[in-house]
Amino acid sequence: MQKLKSKCKSFFNTFNFLLVFLTFTFLLLTSKPLLAVSMESSRFRIESANTSSAAGNKSSDNYKLSDTIGQLAAGEFSSTGYVVKAGFQYLHSIIPFRFSISDINIALGTLTPNTSSTATTVLSVYFGGAGQYQVTAIEEGALKTLSGNSVPDTSCDGGAETCSESQAKTWSSSTAYGFGYNMSGNDVPADFISGTQYRPFPDRTAAESPVVIMSSSDVGKNRQSTMTFKANISPIQPAGSYQTIINFVATPSF
Amino acid sequence: MTNKQINFKFLNFKYLFVVFAYLVICLFGYLREANAQQVNLSITPPLLELVIKPGKSIMVAYRVENFGDPVILTAKLVNFEPKDNLGNIRLKDDFTGPVRFSLDNADLQLDQPFFLKTGDSQQLLLRIRLPEGAPAGDYYYTLLAETTPPNTTEGIGSARSRASIGSNILITVTDSGVVEVKPKIVLFSTIGGLAFVRDLRIYDSFDKIPLVFMVENKGKNMIKPEGQISLKGNFGEETKYDIIPKNILSQSQRLIEATPSSQLVTSHQQPVTLILSGFFIGLYRLSTQVTFGENSPTVFASTSFFAFPFKLIAGLVTVIVITILIIKKFSKNSDEDS
Numbered sequence: 001m002q003k004l005k006s007k008c009k010s011f012f013n014t015f016n017f018l019l020v021f022l023t024f025t026f027l028l029l030t031s032k033p034l035l036a037v038s039m040e041s042s043r044f045r046i047e048s049a050n051t052s053s054a055a056g057n058k059s060s061d062n063y064k065l066s067d068t069i070g071q072l073a074a075g076e077f078s079s080t081g082y083v084v085k086a087g088f089q090y091l092h093s094i095i096p097f098r099f100s101i102s103d104i105n106i107a108l109g110t111l112t113p114n115t116s117s118t119a120t121t122v123l124s125v126y127f128g129g130a131g132q133y134q135v136t137a138i139e140e141g142a143l144k145t146l147s148g149n150s151v152p153d154t155s156c157d158g159g160a161e162t163c164s165e166s167q168a169k170t171w172s173s174s175t176a177y178g179f180g181y182n183m184s185g186n187d188v189p190a191d192f193i194s195g196t197q198y199r200p201f202p203d204r205t206a207a208e209s210p211v212v213i214m215s216s217s218d219v220g221k222n223r224q225s226t227m228t229f230k231a232n233i234s235p236i237q238p239a240g241s242y243q244t245i246i247n248f249v250a251t252p253s254f
Numbered sequence: 255m256t257n258k259q260i261n262f263k264f265l266n267f268k269y270l271f272v273v274f275a276y277l278v279i280c281l282f283g284y285l286r287e288a289n290a291q292q293v294n295l296s297i298t299p300p301l302l303e304l305v306i307k308p309g310k311s312i313m314v315a316y317r318v319e320n321f322g323d324p325v326i327l328t329a330k331l332v333n334f335e336p337k338d339n340l341g342n343i344r345l346k347d348d349f350t351g352p353v354r355f356s357l358d359n360a361d362l363q364l365d366q367p368f369f370l371k372t373g374d375s376q377q378l379l380l381r382i383r384l385p386e387g388a389p390a391g392d393y394y395y396t397l398l399a400e401t402t403p404p405n406t407t408e409g410i411g412s413a414r415s416r417a418s419i420g421s422n423i424l425i426t427v428t429d430s431g432v433v434e435v436k437p438k439i440v441l442f443s444t445i446g447g448l449a450f451v452r453d454l455r456i457y458d459s460f461d462k463i464p465l466v467f468m469v470e471n472k473g474k475n476m477i478k479p480e481g482q483i484s485l486k487g488n489f490g491e492e493t494k495y496d497i498i499p500k501n502i503l504s505q506s507q508r509l510i511e512a513t514p515s516s517q518l519v520t521s522h523q524q525p526v527t528l529i530l531s532g533f534f535i536g537l538y539r540l541s542t543q544v545t546f547g548e549n550s551p552t553v554f555a556s557t558s559f560f561a562f563p564f565k566l567i568a569g570l571v572t573v574i575v576i577t578i579l580i581i582k583k584f585s586k587n588s589d590e591d592s
Binding site: 081082083084085096097098099100101102103104105106107108109110111117119121124126132134136139140143151209210212215217229231241242243244245246247248249250251252253254 | 290291292293294295296297298300301302303304305306307309310312314319321322334336340341342343344345394396398401403404406410411412413414415416417418419420421422424500501503511
């Protein structure tokens, strides 16, 4: 009986140790970083829980200041020599200006002659300011190897279907070579009417200007568009690693 | 070795195996699928308007926040100019103008890269300084937070992305505090419909009537329109629409927008100021009165349109004619039968 008791005690000690150890490791592995209080609904968002603690109008003999705590540089500030207006209180906006690209390394894979390679990335914009936002794109040179061999910018299927930097046209022929992009989703140019419509990127090395690929005047959260990159090379294209940089710039209006 | 010792070692091994198996399960359960390299940035404030005297300087605090993967950013300033009359901008490659920018941060400088972790934010203390004798006028800049493109991947074709997010800075330099306000109404007219008489368009009563209102700023300082657009009917009814106060930069035009129905893309494929919808009948007069701040000139414009239910009348006439024809045919048949 004594032996059984001792065995049971030993078993429960080990069991307790295991229980504590496993719980601790589980908590350690699944714990998430501590986040600040987020107060949000579909109609409003309070960036900081202590917003009202010091917000409002302040003044002295030398200045007047109207600010919102939690928004840097918010409010209207006037003093001798300058007047500055900045921030969301002035613009009455609750959605900060935010831009995201889901994948900044667009892998087109091994390029095979007469076989299109495509890859996609998702662009998202949060926009709450007055005026309009825009996202522009430009390539920093053609898709090319270190030795200088380049894939030309696409002109799509050619003939009546010849596309340009500002006009998308059909690109479905396997013998139409080049590099270009298609857009779909929110706030994209109207000429991208289907998934087979493509444009070439403007080229900074050819002194071309960036082109607007997303724009809207509507206040919106998570305006999303999908950009599809496409490359098709000819059988005489030398083998190699073809690379380029696409420059995306998101700006609000004024 | 006794049986007891063997049993104890076996028990220990069993526990160790259970712990190891549990940790492996936890590890695989905790691991998420590998994500692509993502850029997700925000910048506040998105717009800064500054009226400043030469010889003065101010400091403005910006905040750049990283919601994506860890990123290397560079803060830089470029000039911009209006690209069209819709509020779009064109960034310039070069930097011009008398305004001097620098960062007051101890560890940061403009045009020099800095690292930002996931979920982290960086305050940029932007110092804006106007040297003595800086010429009066407007200067427009964009503060950009620009990422560094990822490294190349050998052996495959790839397009690497550089992402930038910008915030516009509108600076008016004036010694006296007086700004030049020179607005001119370029266009105040409805579009579509039929134009039989000059400045009088005719619409069907059920049509949506788009209004285009364009203002040009001929001065050397930016202006901001304030006012209303008024619609008056022939029975004395009146509706007012508020103009959204948006900046019109120096020497440029801008399409004015009014609430609640301004739309930049319409069925007419043309940006408009206001879309009037409802049932209209008779002569209507649209007018506007716009000011540009205290002690500024007020500009006026008006236009008229006529609406009549043409389609409804045409439909009714067609129905009546067909009905009369049918009645006549039936009465003729019954006459022949009798």
